[in-house]
Amino acid sequence: EAGVAQSPRYKIIEKRQSVAFWCNPISGHATLYWYQQILGQGPKLLIQFQNNGVVDDSQLPKDRFSAERLKGVDSTLKIQPAKLEDSAVYLCASSDLARGTGELFFGEGSRLTVL
Amino acid sequence: GENVEQHPSTLSVQEGDSAVIKCTYSDSASNYFPWYKQELGKRPQLIIDIRSNVGEKKDQRIAVTLNKTAKHFSLHITETQPEDSAVYFCAAIRGKLIFGQGTELSVKP
Numbered sequence: 001e002a003g004v005a006q007s008p009r010y011k012i013i014e015k016r017q018s019v020a021f022w023c024n025p026i027s028g029h030a031t032l033y034w035y036q037q038i039l040g041q042g043p044k045l046l047i048q049f050q051n052n053g054v055v056d057d058s059q060l061p062k063d064r065f066s067a068e069r070l071k072g073v074d075s076t077l078k079i080q081p082a083k084l085e086d087s088a089v090y091l092c093a094s095s096d097l098a099r100g101t102g103e104l105f106f107g108e109g110s111r112l113t114v115l
Numbered sequence: 116g117e118n119v120e121q122h123p124s125t126l127s128v129q130e131g132d133s134a135v136i137k138c139t140y141s142d143s144a145s146n147y148f149p150w151y152k153q154e155l156g157k158r159p160q161l162i163i164d165i166r167s168n169v170g171e172k173k174d175q176r177i178a179v180t181l182n183k184t185a186k187h188f189s190l191h192i193t194e195t196q197p198e199d200s201a202v203y204f205c206a207a208i209r210g211k212l213i214f215g216q217g218t219e220l221s222v223k224p
Contacts, residue, residue: 033212042121042204042214043159056211058116091158102147102208106158 002026004107006092012113018080021110025073025094031055033104034067034077035091043091049075050097079112087114117142119207121215129223134195136218138205139187145207148181148188153217154201162203163190195222 005024013019025032030051035043046065048055051072060067064083069075079086089111093104118141128134140148149164165172165179165188172179176195181188192199200222205215 035214040217042217045211045213048211102212103149103161103164104159104212106160108158 004092004094004105006090006107006110008110009108010111010113012115013082014115015084016081018078019082019112020079021077021090021092021112023075023077023092023107025075025092026096026105029094029096029105030072031095031097032069032075033093033095034075035093037089037091037109039088046077046090082112082114084114087112117145117207117209117211117213119205119213119215121205121218123218124216125219125221127221127223128195130195130197132195134192134199134220134222136190136203136205136220137187138189138207138215139185140207141186142207142209143183143186145209147208148179149206149208149212150179150190151204151206151214152201153204159204192220195220197222197224 007022032049034046037043046060047057047067049069052069067077089109091109092107095104121138146167151159152162153159163177163179165181176193178191202217202219204217206212
């Protein structure tokens with residue numbers, strides 16, 4: 001089966017510019033996650049969707065980050081305006097919680113560099 | 116909310132030796148504890164997991180133990196090989212998956 005798709009793989013922007021990342025989860029996976037992974041650290045959950053509803057966005061810096069999952073499939077994460085500390089890999093993951101395994105399947109990630 | 120602490124942050128072993136990575140969690144209601152392996156520049160991938168109703172699980176050279184009373188769980192890798200070199204993350208879930216800080220394992224030939 002196809003895995004989690006993300007794009008772009010790499011993005012370099014200057015501070016105060018905006019950027020958007022796209023994610024297409026594994027077909028049939030109702031739960032979608034966006035994680036931020038700063039170099040040398042563990043992934044940090046930004047937002048979790050169940051279908052097209054938000055389950056948890058307590059760690060999302062809402063003054064600059066936004067995410068949506070229209071129609072409960074693809075998702076977009078936007079940063080506007082970007083700061084230097086936003087440089088990280090943004091990982092999208094999906095899972096099929098209805099089947100109870102809890103395993104997250106990650107995409108390759110989108111590496112953001114803010115100059 | 117849940118907090119996961121992972122130790123050590125780096126671990127270097129000789130090929131063939133065992134490696135142990137330990138994690139503690141704060142939320143006693145957490146019920147699922149996966150371990151992910153992340154090679155340099157690649158995505159995290161699940162290597163083993165354990166649920167709260169089980170004390171130990173083994174898969175070939177990898178095992179995980181869980182002590183619910185003490186709220187800690189450990190990853191054990193026996194007969195380590197150079198290809199085991201990677202960053203390992205523990206995680207705990209109660210609604211959402213929270214990761215530890217990671218352990219960089221280096222296996223020297």
